[in-house]
Amino acid sequence: MGKWADNHFGRFREWWRERRSWEISEEGRANICKMRALVEARDGSLAENDAGKKLLVAARTELDSAGKLLDFEEHHRKPLGSHITSAQIHLNAARLLWVRSFLSTPQDIKPYLPSLLAVVKEHLSSADERRKSVENVRRHNSLGNADVVMITEAVEAAQAVSLREELRAGSFVRIVWVVAGFLLVLALSIGALSAAWPKAVPLCFNPPKSMEARAAEAETPEAASPVMYEVVCPTGTDPSPPSPDLDVNFEMTAKGRDYFVVEVAGLVAAGLASASALRKIRGTSTSYGVPVALAALKLPAGALTAVGGLLLMRGGFVPGLSALDSSAQIIAWAIIFGYSQELFTKFVDRRGQAVLEEVRGPGDPPPGARRRGDSPGGSSPESRAAALT
Structure with missing residues (x-):
């Protein structure tokens, strides 16, 4: 042994x-x-x-x-x-x-x-x-x-x-890891709080009832709903809400796992975005894992943008997209919003690439990159960052 x-x-x-x-x-x-x-x-x-x-x-x-x-x-x-x-x-x-x-x-x-x-x-x-x-x-x-x-x-x-x-380069990596850790804790906290209080801020929508649902209610008037909308949540749907109060109907349909499912969908989309971003990464000869830190930052960011995007849609911030029709549509939009974290993290990606370019190594410079002494006036970090974009 x-x-x-x-x-x-x-x-x-x-x-x-x-x-x-x-x-x-x-x-x-x-x-x-x-x-x-x-x-x-x-x-x-x-x-x-x-x-x-x-x-x-x-x-x-x-x-x-x-x-x-x-x-x-x-x-x-x-x-x-x-x-x-x-x-x-x-x-x-x-x-x-x-x-x-x-x-x-x-x-x-x-x-x-x-x-x-x-x-x-x-x-x-x-x-x-x-x-x-x-x-x-x-x-x-x-x-x-x-x-x-x-x-x-x-x-x-x-x-x-x-x-x-x-x-x-080392300071940049540490900052990115700290921010990624903070976002991860924030995403986990949101998932835990929503599981404990699912009725606090439900991720639910109230689209108009379909023609089929209206026809079914017309056949059974005693079971007809007092409202002309359905309640759709990430993991549940109520085609015939029993209360005339919208908030009460949301509370009755919302589940503690709704936020968790949305965050997982955003996390998966962010993971795909990280894998797609690998095609732009040349790697580094330094001892600091800048590309790994940048990829790790995208994961919790995707989970949070998925939740934030759906909350904006629920509040009517996006015209014409305030009422999703099914749970599948909610998950689909969560994936889209999770992937859209690229809009925010792309600036960090550019800065990370600029940091890698500033660190000289024994290898050749990346294609299109110029070392500081290649031109009469040199090349500043700002010009190198602009060239990368």
Whole structure:
């Protein structure tokens, strides 16, 4: 029994470890290994009394901190995207310390200029003076201490921009999840309250009686209804309401499951809308699940828009659609209103896509997207968001 439990719980722990950002964690470990190799190679080329050795010692400390953040057995916390970003901060610090170690021998940094310039171009616009300084340094035949300082400043600025992009993506995901959770609680609360008090705000309509119902009442006058309308609710219908009071007839026909059925219909429609929206999602190389959060937001939103839309119809807000004829029509309109949550969430989708575009990654940019430095004036987040729409 103990061996079986260890085996299965071990698999569960492995799944828990890999469930979110395991691949990106491995990429981070590989980058730490490469950076450590560069630090060791640089340390071996320096004299014992060189001031750069102290910088390399600090770089090793930063690499050790980054490695611990990526080793989830060290802190026993969930492998969230924040650990990847924190590890990247320490890796960036190690890279800056490594670059500063070239102050004693500026010429030795020249083979690394293309990769450093690529990092700068990735995050700084072509109008940025720090980027221009690095581009000018690359054209020099000989390098000095001032050139190394300019390279360091440019790389540090690029890393700061990259960090802000990652933090903005993480903040956006957290906000979307909080809003989705709030909407889910709101939808569940509405379903629970309507089940406890089904007669408070019934989702019922009073269409005119059909010709068949009128003919049947004409044949049996003693059983005729005092009103000339039917009562139609999501899960029940009364073709012959017994009371002349509309509210009393609604209360007698309404059921506690009406709101729940309508919310489920809206939830299903929102799920279909989320599946349809997948065709526009390219995915992300970041450790933050922006597309998943956007899809999750649509589900409770669909349940709420289904209820809200039917309440507007019941109040006569939509001309000509104030009296639905059957329960099937009510459910059909609930599906339509549930799918219509796209009218509200599409703005969040656009912002989410813009956030993903702002986060630079190792891959190519999406089709039609331009990086910040591709045009003389760069491209602002607003222009990228407009291009996506």
